[in-house]
Amino acid sequence: MTLRYHTPLSPEEQTAAGLPAPWPFAIADRVRWGELDQLGHVNNAAYMVWFETARIRYFAERGVVGPEAGHVTVIRRGEIDWLAEMRGEPDYVVTVRCTEIRRTSFTLESELWSEGRCTARFRCVIVLIAADRSGKVALPEALRRRFIEADGATEG
Numbered sequence: 001m002t003l004r005y006h007t008p009l010s011p012e013e014q015t016a017a018g019l020p021a022p023w024p025f026a027i028a029d030r031v032r033w034g035e036l037d038q039l040g041h042v043n044n045a046a047y048m049v050w051f052e053t054a055r056i057r058y059f060a061e062r063g064v065v066g067p068e069a070g071h072v073t074v075i076r077r078g079e080i081d082w083l084a085e086m087r088g089e090p091d092y093v094v095t096v097r098c099t100e101i102r103r104t105s106f107t108l109e110s111e112l113w114s115e116g117r118c119t120a121r122f123r124c125v126i127v128l129i130a131a132d133r134s135g136k137v138a139l140p141e142a143l144r145r146r147f148i149e150a151d152g153a154t155e156g
Contacts, residue, residue, distance in 0.1 A: 003028035018116035023095035024151045025058045031089045042086040051122040054094035071128040071137050078124035090114050098147040100156040104136040
């Protein structure tokens with residue numbers, strides 16, 4: 001199967017790429033030579049860039065960011081679990097979903113899939129800050145509904 005890069009994948013494309021079940025959001029790309037170390041392993045730093053790229057695309061798709069948003073996003077906490085090595089230059093899929101919403105923050109979970117296996121997981125808490133940087137702001141109701149309806153997020 002040929003994956004479409006940098007474009008949200010359909011549920012069918014996700015399962016064809018080896019995911020056991022589709023996620024609300026997923027994009028694909030390919031490992032580049034510059035992301036490998038001397039032994040041909042993917043460098044740990046590349047994973048963070050891949051998760052960030054998927055997260056920003058997810059934000060654009062969900063309407064989290066943009067000039068009309070009135071806020072910016074900041075990662076308050078993030079953690080990654082590396083589950084399996086990646087070697088060479090295979091295709092990969094990064095998934096994203098919102099799992100929990102609070103008054104001024106929300107939690108995202110992501111997974112990285114390559115060659116039919118989950119190679120890493122990333123979880124982060126995102127806080128909304130006023131565009132003028134004056135402090136935290138509440139999640140807009142429309143965004144809360146979008147996270148619940150599209151991703152199955154719960155209120156925490």
